[in-house]
Amino acid sequence: MAYDLEEQEKLDALKAWWERYGTLSMVLVLAVVLAFAGWRGWQWYASHQAAQAMGYYEALETAASQPGEESIARIKAASAALRDGYPASGYTARGVLVAAWALQDRKDLDGARAQLEWLARDASAPALQAVARLRLAGVLLAQQQYEPALAQIQGTAPAGFQGLYADRRGDILAAQGQADQAAQAWHEALAAFGADPAAQIVQLKIDALNGA
Template identity: 75%
Template sequence: MAYDLEEQEKIDALKAWWDRHGTLSTAIVLAVAIGLAGWRGWQWYETHTAGQAMGYYEALESAAGQSGDDAVARIKAASTALRTDYATSGYTARGILLAASALEQRNDLEGARDQLEWLARDASDPALQAVARLRLAGVLLSLQQYDAALDQLKGTPPVGFAALYHDRRGDVLAAQGQRDQAMEAWRQALDSLGGDPAAQVVQLKIDALNGA
């Protein structure tokens, strides 16, 4: 087909533009397409991963409501899978706390300790770490590992946990026979609690120790 001079100039200009920018334009389009595919793939992966983590959490939850050695084995297996393969999932921290509670109820204190040590070390949420350390101190108290329990409670208590940390420290010190230090820790707990009804429980501990 023959083109007039004006049309030919437009065609030549388009060819010249393509020679200069065609490769870059193709690369940009390709990058956008790959980025979109990657984003969709990541969405699928996140959804798929969350679904698998939820499955392990539900299996753990089911096993926690049952009794026997088989239930304990399934609790630990589900917990291990969550910790190993889905450490950043929102289901994992919940699962670890549930596993620790279930094992502690079955008097498997070393098993509960293992769960809580992982959470205290690896949880990305400071509040979850604070809960894990508090509960771990309680497990260590039950194991009569008093110095290790106090290590979990040392330093300034996390925000919102002052009363709980002081109270647990008092429990550990009392178990060690350090009466004065225990009283001081419980008084600090009372100061943090203010008019909270839980203060009555701490006061009972003080009264009991005073009467001993």
């Protein structure tokens, strides 16, 4: 098929462009296709991981709501699955708190302590980490592990936890027989709580300490 001069010039220009940029264009197109496929693949993976984590969380909640000693094994198994398989999931930190509460309620203080120690080391959820440290101090207090309990809540308390941490320090110091230090901690808690109803409970502790 014969081409006129103008068409031949266009074909020559197209061939020249393809020889110069064709490979680069194909590479760019392939990169876009692969990036899109990778993005869709990551979306599927993240959605799958979230669904799996939610399943274990729901299983943990179900086990926590069931009576009987046999529920303890199910609670620990579901929590372990979350911690080992989905440590970065938002379900995991919440699930560990549920597990700790359920185990403590069943008088399994060692089990509750293990859950809270894991969460206290997890910096990915600062608010829940602060809760875990407070709860862990309470479990250690119940086990009469006073120094480790204090270590969990020493130093500057996280924002919003100043009153709770000071109150728990007072509890631990009182259990150690350090009445003056306990009173000081409880007064710090009163100042932090302000008009919060929790201040009334702290005041009762101070009154009891003073024999009122």
